[in-house]
Amino acid sequence: MITGKNYIGNELSAKGNITFNTFDPKLNIPTEWNFHEATDGEIDTAAEKAQSAFKVYKNTSGEQRADFLIAIAEEIEGLGDVLIESYMKESGLPEGRAKGERGRTMGQLRAFANLLEEGSWIDATIDTAQPERQPLPKTDIRKMQVPIGPIAVFGSSNFPLAFSTAGGDTASALAAGCPVIVKSHPMHAGTGELVASAMIRAVERTGMPDGVFSNLNSSGIEVGQKLVMHPNVKGVGFTGSIRGGTALYQLANERKEPIPVFAEMGSINPVVALPGALMAKGEDWAKSYAGSITLGAGQFCTNPGLLLGVKGKELEEFGSILGKEIEKIEPGCMLHPNIHKGYEKGKEELSSQSKTEVVASFDTEVPPNYGKQRILKVDGSDFMANPKLHQEVFGPFSVLVQCENTDELEKVIDQLEGQLTGTVLGNEEELENYGPVVEALKNRVGRLIFNGVPTGVEVCPSMQHGGPFPASTDSRFTSVGTSAIQRWVRPVSYQNWPQNHLPDALKDNNPLGIMRLVDGKYTTSKI
Numbered sequence: 001m002i003t004g005k006n007y008i009g010n011e012l013s014a015k016g017n018i019t020f021n022t023f024d025p026k027l028n029i030p031t032e033w034n035f036h037e038a039t040d041g042e043i044d045t046a047a048e049k050a051q052s053a054f055k056v057y058k059n060t061s062g063e064q065r066a067d068f069l070i071a072i073a074e075e076i077e078g079l080g081d082v083l084i085e086s087y088m089k090e091s092g093l094p095e096g097r098a099k100g101e102r103g104r105t106m107g108q109l110r111a112f113a114n115l116l117e118e119g120s121w122i123d124a125t126i127d128t129a130q131p132e133r134q135p136l137p138k139t140d141i142r143k144m145q146v147p148i149g150p151i152a153v154f155g156s157s158n159f160p161l162a163f164s165t166a167g168g169d170t171a172s173a174l175a176a177g178c179p180v181i182v183k184s185h186p187m188h189a190g191t192g193e194l195v196a197s198a199m200i201r202a203v204e205r206t207g208m209p210d211g212v213f214s215n216l217n218s219s220g221i222e223v224g225q226k227l228v229m230h231p232n233v234k235g236v237g238f239t240g241s242i243r244g245g246t247a248l249y250q251l252a253n254e255r256k257e258p259i260p261v262f263a264e265m266g267s268i269n270p271v272v273a274l275p276g277a278l279m280a281k282g283e284d285w286a287k288s289y290a291g292s293i294t295l296g297a298g299q300f301c302t303n304p305g306l307l308l309g310v311k312g313k314e315l316e317e318f319g320s321i322l323g324k325e326i327e328k329i330e331p332g333c334m335l336h337p338n339i340h341k342g343y344e345k346g347k348e349e350l351s352s353q354s355k356t357e358v359v360a361s362f363d364t365e366v367p368p369n370y371g372k373q374r375i376l377k378v379d380g381s382d383f384m385a386n387p388k389l390h391q392e393v394f395g396p397f398s399v400l401v402q403c404e405n406t407d408e409l410e411k412v413i414d415q416l417e418g419q420l421t422g423t424v425l426g427n428e429e430e431l432e433n434y435g436p437v438v439e440a441l442k443n444r445v446g447r448l449i450f451n452g453v454p455t456g457v458e459v460c461p462s463m464q465h466g467g468p469f470p471a472s473t474d475s476r477f478t479s480v481g482t483s484a485i486q487r488w489v490r491p492v493s494y495q496n497w498p499q500n501h502l503p504d505a506l507k508d509n510n511p512l513g514i515m516r517l518v519d520g521k522y523t524t525s526k527i
Contacts, residue, residue, distance in 0.1 A: 350397075
């Protein structure tokens with residue numbers, strides 16, 4: 001049942017007078033659910049509980065944390081249709097998407113549980129003593145990763161489950177041994193509360209400390225700001241806009257004790273369409289990209305918002321087919337009237353730029369909050385001369401850039417801001433011939449895709465979901481996949497420490513049975 005209250009640790013709380021409703025974008029009316037914004041006192045209590053919980057939770061075993069994560073997945077599944085119904089009502093997204101995202105959320109939790117049971121993420125490194133070494137003896141030094149403390153997680157608008165309350169940021173932080181305080185996204189606070197209730201049941205079921213998880217409501221920015229500035233919070237996970245992410249990043253660095261902010265932000269995900277690919281499969285790629293651009297009403301952080309190629313018959317035909325295909329697709333409902341309003345504003349602003357041409361536009365009447373797709377075309381020199389054309393338009397929108405030659409194509413890529421993904425459509429011979437173009441693309445992105453579409457992010461150890469700023473605030477880390485756990489830990493070395501007082505991961509007999517780097521060699525053996 002959705003109560004509209006905050007979870008302050010295991011307790012429901014509604015001490016504030018400020019309330020708000022979520023919105024049904026398909027019916028274009030507010031939902032019946034009324035939510036209480038968290039007060040300063042509730043924020044303090046959540047942070048205090050999280051700090052107290054950290055003292056216990058950081059010392060739980062990998063097996064205990066794995067059981068906790070699996071319990072969360074089971075409790076989320078146990079919510080059944082009520083979760084799917086609230087998801088659809090608050091997002092306008094279809095049932096298939098809701099069920100798919102629920103499956104991904106549970107899959108992420110189980111993937112981190114498996115990681116904890118395997119154990120090598122601890123990155124245990126041991127350099128044994130060499131007392132006879134000359135000219136100076138070598139002391140015994142051992143190193144491993146430890147959790148950094150309570151984490152504030154900001155839910156995203158476009159993934160009410162997989163990037164929100166129990167999403168990747170929360171799952172990875174809990175796996176690392178860090179308590180989590182979620183600032184629930186106001187567009188799907190009801191879905192967030194249902195997931196939070198499942199998480200609290202998992203806390204109680206597995207005997208985890210009160211305060212290891214809290215869920216705070218807010219329709220504005222004040223609760224999030226106070227959370228980031230709270231001295232008990234030691235890190236931040238964020239998925240959203242460049243403006244929101246950079247504001248939190250700056251705020252965190254103004255603290256007396258600055259803390260890391262891992263923000264995944266905007267991206268236009270450039271796609272380089274080389275002549276060979278367009279000659280061989282131009283029509284197929286045009287159809288694939290019409291679907292990718294409009295998938296989920298274009299509300300993916302990996303939406304292909306920029307298509308690049310060299311002028312010629314192949315690129316011209318590709319653009320023509322893409323335009324025809326995209327006009328056949330029925331527009332989808334966007335997440336919220338504010339999202340739709342922002343899309344329309346961005347679409348019209350870029351379309352009004354000089355020397356741009358509309359390739360295709362869905363102009364038939366649609367219900368309120370439905371995003372009508374559009375493709376623009378511009379020459380490479382004009383694209384470089386107008387930074388506004390580099391901006392992300394969050395929705396079913398893309399810009400086709402026609403470059404005079406390979407040199408101009410490379411220059412366009414060099415001028416781009418940091419991106420989550422970069423895609424090359426081509427053949428193996430073209431990868432060789434267009435080597436400088438591929439290298440330029442690699443310098444600007446976190447994930448390179450060959451002959452595919454960027455929409456769709458596999459949750460696996462090799463996934464990199466992050467990139468140079470402003471795609472993310474730290475391109476060394478990912479927010480998707482099990483490597484995301486590395487954001488919430490820090491290395492600690494133990495020098496000359498007695499065996500009985502070392503963590504299990506660093507003891508000679510390796511009671512955890514994990515892979516360790518011992519005197520320069522990876523092994524699971526005892527010392």
